[in-house]
Amino acid sequence: MSDILHLLIPYAASASEGCQQTLATLALPHLDRLLARLAADPARSSTAEETSFSAPHERALAQALGLPADDGRTPWAAWHRQQQGQPTDGQAWAFVAPCQWQVSTDHVTLRDPEALGLDEASSRALLAIVSPWFAEDGIHLHYEQPTRWLAESPLFADLATASLDRVLLRDVRAWMPDAARARTLHRLHSEMQMLLYTHAFNDARAERGLPVINSFWVHGAGALPATAAGPASAPSVPLALRDAALREDWRAWATAWTALDAGPVADLLRQAEQGRPVRLTLCGERAALAFHTAPRGLVQRIKARFQPTRFAQVATQL
Structure with a gap:
């Protein structure tokens, strides 16, 4: 199993009006710093309709575990x-x-x-x-x-x-x-x-x-395929946001995000700052967006410093 640390967060955002209003005032400093250090990973990202059978976090988890990720067909x-x-x-x-x-x-x-x-x-x-x-x-x-x-x-x-x-x-x-x-x-x-x-x-x-x-x-x-691949990395999947999001209780969702930012996200940030390879996957109702540590050239590092990726930007795509 790979030693890459992988944090996969379901229900990171929603297109719901209540969620969008909450996001406008939600401060997640550790997540913003982490996103500024990581590069987008298109190969591990996916987008589908909100009416798809598999939620984005399930598609991403299936991919990480080496399971079939076709819509509604992960065993x-x-x-x-x-x-x-x-x-x-x-x-x-x-x-x-x-x-x-x-x-x-x-x-x-x-x-x-x-x-x-x-x-x-x-x-x-x-x-x-x-x-x-x-x-x-x-x-x-x-x-x-x-x-x-x-x-x-x-x-x-x-x-x-x-x-x-x-x-x-x-x-x-x-x-x-x-x-x-x-x-x-x-x-x-x-x-x-x-x-x-x-x-x-x-x-x-x-x-x-x-x-x-x-x-x-x-x-x-x-049924499990006989040739199913082993997991490339076994992600950590915190479910703190799930219940609040499903009930559209955005105050509770914001509280859960604040705790998540101070806990697992801050831990992943520390690992990235110490030079360990890490992965982050943020999932909403439509998309799963993946990020990872990757070598960056001078121009990319300067851009990341002065125009860092913020969660507010990412959330609009989820």
Whole structure:
């Protein structure tokens, strides 16, 4: 594994009006100094539509780990299983998140599974209820944690699925998997809503004041390629900005950025100042912009000193 230090920051900026207003007064001195020392790395940068299935930070992380980075086709579940020391045997796996879809006249919003109050016992009970329905279609579910199960099926081979981060608190319809390839999943969504709508499991939850669970979300599907490359560098991926950004709580997001700047960013800056090679990847909803230490000529050094790259400039591209 390379000894290059790599900091990959998801949700570094957003095109949201609230974020743009916050950025106007956000001071990140260590990040500005770090950007002034680094050179852009176009080969590791990427841009896509905000409706792409893979968020920019996931594409960048997949690239850093030597995994396929095609939109919606990084086999995160199979990779996770491998990291846990469990065999994948070349099979296709996926994550399945039990969740609640809030249906209105013009939106189908996916609530954050972490807000559902699921513990291991209730998640396993729900798994026992729905597993036979999935098994009839050749999908075998396995408990992994309260808000996330693992699923194995040939259905998940080469199936593009949208990141959970893409759909949290948003209308799921823009990120549903292709109907022709995922006809079985579309039918299971309907069946689960009918099954769970009046099920005693949800009746008991309602009595305790907990949200009902009426659906699921499949993500991270695929099989690990036999020739997958090893990681060029294993990045550090702080998630401090994620929750605030997804909820568009820009005050909390600014607070998290300030702490990040004083912590991991300042540490990376110190390493760069000591001459160690470093990488920085800043990710928004549209783009992942990569920077790295690289030899610079005299003209480049002078330009960097008097016209340094600032985060305010970079943020407009994310």
